[in-house]
Amino acid sequence: xxxxxxxxxxxxxxxxxxxxxxxxxxxxxxxxxxxxxxxxxxxxxxxxxxxxxxxxxxxxxxxxxxxxxxxxxxxxxxxxxxxxxxxxxxxxxxxxxxxxxxxxxxxxxxxxxxxxxxxxxxxxxxxxxxxxxxxxxxxxxxxxxxxxxxxxxxxxxxxxxxxxxxxxxxxxxxxxxxxxxxxxxxxxxxxxxxxxxxxxxxxxxxxxxxxxxxxxxxxxxxxxxxxxxxxxxxxxxxxxxxxxxxxxxxxxxxxxxxxxxxxxxxxxxxxxxxxxxxxxxxxxxxxxxxxxxxxxxxxxxxxxxxxx
Numbered sequence: 110x111x112x113x114x115x116x117x118x119x120x121x122x123x124x125x126x127x128x129x130x131x132x133x134x135x136x137x138x139x140x141x142x143x144x145x146x147x148x149x150x151x152x153x154x155x156x157x158x159x160x161x162x163x164x165x166x167x168x169x170x171x172x173x174x175x176x177x178x179x180x181x182x183x184x185x186x187x188x189x190x191x192x193x194x195x196x197x198x199x200x201x202x203x204x205x206x207x208x209x210x211x212x213x214x215x216x217x218x219x220x221x222x223x224x225x226x227x228x229x230x231x232x233x234x235x236x237x238x239x240x241x242x243x244x245x246x247x248x249x250x251x252x253x254x255x256x257x258x259x260x261x262x263x264x265x266x267x268x269x270x271x272x273x274x275x276x277x278x279x280x281x282x283x284x285x286x287x288x289x290x291x292x293x294x295x296x297x298x299x300x301x302x303x304x305x306x307x308x309x310x311x312x313x314x315x316x317x318x319x320x321x322x323x324x325x326x327x328x329x330x331x332x333x334x335x336x337x338x339x340x341x342x343x344x345x346x347x348x349x350x351x352x353x354x355x356x357x358x359x360x361x362x363x364x365x366x367x368x369x370x371x372x373x374x375x376x377x378x379x380x381x382x383x384x385x386x387x388x389x390x391x392x393x394x395x396x397x398x399x400x401x402x403x404x405x406x407x408x409x410x411x412x413x414x415x416x417x
Contacts, residue, residue, distance in 0.1 A: 213235065235259050351385075
């Protein structure tokens, strides 16, 4: 092979090699350019797939939450306070004429006049277990309660349980204070007393029977309740919940003593009261003030369902 031929062959080989390298470089460049696009497309597909899965999971979760909330609304009951007894409700004979006693604790206060207005408008007599207040406005409420035919009753003078229940002497002192306060304002010696916390309260230094004995010695009768307004234990109770809760209790007893609070932070009492009265009247139940002829509902004696 001549020298020229060798050089020609080498030149041809180099050209082929250069072309091959160029192709490799171009191919690599194309791959490098396309790879991000391919990866982006792949990631978009994955993201879309994940979004679908999340959407499905969310729908299932939301459905479960809604069902759980609906169940909670239907079944949740107001929590009980340690000093507030809420007796078990049992059905009664619908043929018996039921007696309902609406009782309002802790007044007088800013709601008292409104409650009295509602009772007057609906021709209903009720019972007010009041605390001791010496101001002119409170005295007018005491007087109005008596004047309009309601039962004025005692709920202690101070309503400070640690003081009232410290001893028999402390209890009797408070008892005499509230009796004096009401008599001076109205000229009435009331016969009825409701223990702060009820006769089932555990917030006493002595067994409750010691204080019951003091009442007996002074010829007073004590009264608890067997129906409790839901807003007492549940600050967020709605008007509808209060009406429904009270009526369920009233329907369950032949002698129903309903506990409601006459205090400023229980506005649902005033809002729900007209509907409660209306429904009680629609069922032809008797609405009565507390008196000596009634069956006394007393937690301490286990007397929560009498009159059936």
